[in-house]
Amino acid sequence: MRADATRNVEAVLRAAARVFAADPHARIPDVAAAAGVDRRTVYRRFDSREELLLAVYRARLDQLEALIASTLDDRPVREALLAFAEGGVRLSREWPVDIRAVADAEVQRRRVELDARMSAFLERAEEAGLVSSDLPAGWALRTLQTQLHTAAQEMPGLAPPEAAELVVSTFLHGVG
CATH class of the missing domain: 1.10.357 (Tetracycline Repressor; domain 2)
Incomplete structure (x- = not known):
């Protein structure tokens, strides 16, 4: 994985931890916004909200x-x-x-x-x-x-x- 892609995944995971802790029903666009990335970036790596949470x-x-x-x-x-x-x-x-x-x-x-x-x-x-x-x-x-x-x-x-x-x-x- 490229260095920028690795950084994006790390940012998405850390943001998702905060977002899901604050709102267990949060959606992928909420996580993407918190991570400062486009939601397509999240969907390229994670097929679903459940996969991201896991x-x-x-x-x-x-x-x-x-x-x-x-x-x-x-x-x-x-x-x-x-x-x-x-x-x-x-x-x-x-x-x-x-x-x-x-x-x-x-x-x-x-x-x-x-x-x-x-x-x-x-x-x-x-x-x-x-x-x-x-x-x-x-x-x-x-x-x-x-x-x-x-x-x-x-x-x-x-x-x-x-x-x-x-x-x-x-x-x-x-x-x-």
């Missing part, structure tokens, strides 16, 4: 995979958690579509794989004594995901580093 979900998952790979490494757990949280807030703001209820089998499979990678990291946090070991299965992961979503989407005035610190502090210590 491409947005896949792009968000690509970004999440890269974030997990680059942050949840061998560094100290709290430091890795902060890096992930800051990146997660940025990612959620750039790609605000919700992939939790997507029915596509590939998207679901990838979500399960990413949740497993996150859960493995949270086991490290548990082993380090930062997360309680007596929580129901999946509780820590869902709590972290919910806090990240809340900080990113419902508290836009918080800068990503500030939001990350708040999320990690609340995740590790609660609000009491």
